[in-house]
Amino acid sequence: MTLRTITGISAVALSxxxxxxxxxxxxxxxxxxxxxxxxxxxxxxxxxxxxxxRQGHFYVGGKWEGEPGVERMRGSMYVETWxxxxxxxxxxxxxxxxxxxxxxxxxxxxxxxxxGWAYDFVNRGYTxxxxxxxxxxxxxxxxxxxxxxxxxxSGPLMEEIWVHxxxxxAGLTQPGPDGHGPTWPQFSKYSAWPSTHPNKGRMxxxxxxxxxxxxxxxxxxxxxxxxxxxLTELLDLIGQPTIMILHSGVASYxxxxxxxxxxxxxxxxAAEPVAPPIETTERRSPGTYTxxxxxxxxxxxxxxxxxxxxxxxxxxxxxxxxxxxDLIESGLMSGDREAFVATYGPxxxxxxxxxxxxxxxxPFADADELFxxxxxxxxxxxxxxxxxxxxxxxxxxxxxAIEGTLTHSSTREQASAGLDRLTPDEFEAFTRTNTAYRERxxxxxxxxxxEHTKESILRVAAERLEHTRDExxxxxxxEVAKIARLRMKDVL
Numbered sequence: 001m002t003l004r005t006i007t008g009i010s011a012v013a014l015s016x017x018x019x020x021x022x023x024x025x026x027x028x029x030x031x032x033x034x035x036x037x038x039x040x041x042x043x044x045x046x047x048x049x050x051x052x053x054r055q056g057h058f059y060v061g062g063k064w065e066g067e068p069g070v071e072r073m074r075g076s077m078y079v080e081t082w083x084x085x086x087x088x089x090x091x092x093x094x095x096x097x098x099x100x101x102x103x104x105x106x107x108x109x110x111x112x113x114x115x116g117w118a119y120d121f122v123n124r125g126y127t128x129x130x131x132x133x134x135x136x137x138x139x140x141x142x143x144x145x146x147x148x149x150x151x152x153x154s155g156p157l158m159e160e161i162w163v164h165x166x167x168x169x170a171g172l173t174q175p176g177p178d179g180h181g182p183t184w185p186q187f188s189k190y191s192a193w194p195s196t197h198p199n200k201g202r203m204x205x206x207x208x209x210x211x212x213x214x215x216x217x218x219x220x221x222x223x224x225x226x227x228x229x230x231l232t233e234l235l236d237l238i239g240q241p242t243i244m245i246l247h248s249g250v251a252s253y254x255x256x257x258x259x260x261x262x263x264x265x266x267x268x269x270a271a272e273p274v275a276p277p278i279e280t281t282e283r284r285s286p287g288t289y290t291x292x293x294x295x296x297x298x299x300x301x302x303x304x305x306x307x308x309x310x311x312x313x314x315x316x317x318x319x320x321x322x323x324x325x326d327l328i329e330s331g332l333m334s335g336d337r338e339a340f341v342a343t344y345g346p347x348x349x350x351x352x353x354x355x356x357x358x359x360x361x362x363p364f365a366d367a368d369e370l371f372x373x374x375x376x377x378x379x380x381x382x383x384x385x386x387x388x389x390x391x392x393x394x395x396x397x398x399x400x401a402i403e404g405t406l407t408h409s410s411t412r413e414q415a416s417a418g419l420d421r422l423t424p425d426e427f428e429a430f431t432r433t434n435t436a437y438r439e440r441x442x443x444x445x446x447x448x449x450x451e452h453t454k455e456s457i458l459r460v461a462a463e464r465l466e467h468t469r470d471e472x473x474x475x476x477x478x479e480v481a482k483i484a485r486l487r488m489k490d491v492l
Contacts, residue, residue, distance in 0.1 A: 047115045051123045053085035060237060061134065061230025065145070074145060077230035078138035079131045080104060082118060088125025091266045092238060095130050096231065096254040097247030101152050101215040103137035104130035111211035112194040117245075129234065129242075133250065134226035135219040146226070152215035153179065155203040161283070163208060164190035165201030173285040181283035185326035224253055224300050231257045241266035249274040252298040259302045278316050278331025286328075296333070320360045332362055343491060344374060346409060347484040350392040353385070354378050354484075367492055374488075375481050383473075390443045390476045395434040396457065397422055398444075409487055417449040417457060426454060433461045440465060441472050448482035 062076030081092075095107055095117065107118040107130045121128050135141040141149065157179045159166035168183045175181035193200060195207040202208060219226075231253060235242060243266055246254040251273030258265040275282045280292030294311035295302040301311075308314055317334035337359055345352030357377035364370040378389065394400040394410055397419045406414065414420060422430065437445040445461055452460070464472060 045109060045113050047109075047119055051084050051086070052082050054083040056081040056083075059139075060233040061226070072142055072145070073140070074142055075134050075226040075230060076139060077131055077134050077227070077234070078104075079129060079234060081127065081129045082122045083127045084122050084125050086125055087127060091241055091243045092127040092129060093121050094234070094238075094242045094244045095128065095247075096244055096250055096257075097271070098131075098133055098136065098250055101150075101218055102248070103132050103214070103216050105137070105214055110194065111214070112207045114194075129238070131231075131234070133219075133223065134230060135223075136216055141219070146219060148220045149217040150220040151217055152212075155212060156180075158208075158212060158215070159202055162211070163193050163201035164188075165193070168283075174288040175283055182285050184283060223250070224256070224298075227253050228256050228260075228300060232260050235261045235264040238264070240264070243267045243269065246270045246273055248272060252293055252300075255297040256300045256302065259298075276328065276330045281328055319362070330363065344370075344488070346407070347374065347487045347491070348378065348389060348392075348480065349394075349407065349410065349483075351389045353381075354389070357381070367488065371485060371488055374484065378477065378481065386473065386477060387443060389480060390446055390473070393444050393446045393480070395430075395438075395444050396447075396449065397427060397430040398434055409490075413449050413483070417452055418454050419449065422454070429458055433458060436465060437461060441469055443476070446476045446479045446483075448479050448486065450486055451482065 057078075057080050059076045059078055062073050064071040065074045066072050095104070098104065098106070106116065107128075108116045110116055115123075118128050118130060132139045135146050135149070153161070156166060160168055160180060164187060168187070169180050172180065172182040193207070195201065195205050197205040197207065199205045199208075203212075227250070235257060241264055244254045244258065246268060247270075251270055254268065254270075258268060275292055277293055277296050278291075280290045284290070293299050294314075296314070304314070315334040316331050319329040319332055322329050340359055341352050341355045344355040344358075348354040354374055354377050357380070358370075358373040361373040361376075364373060378386070381389075394406055396414060400406050400410075401414060401420065411420075419430070434445060445464070447457055447460060449457060464475060467475065
């Protein structure tokens with residue numbers, strides 16, 4: 001072996017050519033003692049980067065803090081981005097997924113040696129962003145300023161909370177000083193640990209041991225204070241709508257950033273975010289829950305309408321029933337019921353009870369889920385309530401239209417089909433139809449007029465006059481649902 005000493009060259013200036021010259025080896029030249037240049041041994045885990053066109057490594061966030069003369073850059077965050085050669089999707093993926101003891105390394109490779117999520121998404125054509133939160137990994141930690149560091153979890157604690165191969169200690173109602181806590185309803189359902197080792201999911205299992213090697217220290221102090229500004233700066237730098245994938249204890253940071261930059265977040269996927277809103281219930285028995293995420297989804301201030309200056313101004317209630325067996329009731333905002341009924345009650349003509357009955361099914365993931373809850377409330381009601389809902393609808397081009405007492409929605413809907421501009425003959429035809437229909441069924445003819453013309457309304461009415469009463473009740477409710485669906489689109 002020949003040793004050579006290089007002086008006067010910084011790491012930044014050290015190039016491949018400089019290194020080759022120092023080693024007295026021409027590019028491409030080998031010696032007898034050298035192995036041919038080639039890929040790493042098969043035992044070294046590597047993955048193809050053929051679909052990655054560009055990579056970036058940079059820092060965001062951070063500011064000078066400290067007494068004059070000893071200022072230090074605090075709160076900077078390391079970010080890594082991969083850009084595919086063929087960008088197939090317009091919205092970059094921003095991974096906000098490093099829970100306690102994790103870093104962006106988890107996005108690169110699974111503990112059993114498979115490509116991580118970063119490769120999965122970039123290979124499908126997404127630009128991806130990963131980061132080490134302030135105080136972790138490649139992001140600096142300032143002793144005495146950034147609080148204290150929580151050490152990596154112990155092996156037994158990892159077996160309990162990450163792999164579920166160790167049953168929590170009996171008799172506990174909340175986590176103790178060592179982190180061990182009580183069991184929870186879904187504890188026995190875990191089955192995804194990727195190992196076939198006899199000691200699967202325990203110390204000594206090579207996959208488990210590798211996962212433990214990736215565990216890191218994490219800030220036990222002001223995580224949100226440093227991370228939320230850095231994440232916000234990252235979205236500003238990206239400058240286009242993104243998809244944020246949130247996970248574990250840092251998920252609340254993502255909600256806070258989305259609240260600050262709503263135009264830069266197209267969607268949020270929260271995969272196993274820490275605990276439910278409002279309170280900390282994770283690994284705690286009923287009766288030992290503690291306040292947590294006081295602003296709902298986050299522990300830092302969020303925007304509400306009407307505005308709230310302090311989290312104490314938010315009034316919360318418990319869900320009346322959990323969404324499924326083995327789940328707990330979630331905390332919900334209580335001051336919204338009147339606003340909810342005022343907003344969605346008018347979707348069903350003079351029948352706010354539909355929205356009132358659907359209120360208990362909150363929370364709703366999206367508009368479709370909200371509408372299905374309203375629709376389900378309508379169909380779950382007793383027959384007399386359903387008939388009252390049908391009877392609440394006005395005749396088409398009838399007395400209420402002539403007197404100008406239609407609701408705003410009904411006025412617009414009837415006008416959309418030209419029912420406010422009927423000729424005398426057309427008006428007579430609608431009057432005869434309304435009368436015949438009421439005499440046969442005992443309630444008004446209900447149809448989603450926004451889907452029809454004057455001519456098609458009369459044609460359908462003639463066809464429905466041949467129905468039995470039970471058939472017509474069913475069809476009328478279907479039309480009520482169509483009307484409500486279109487009205488909800490107007491509201492949203």
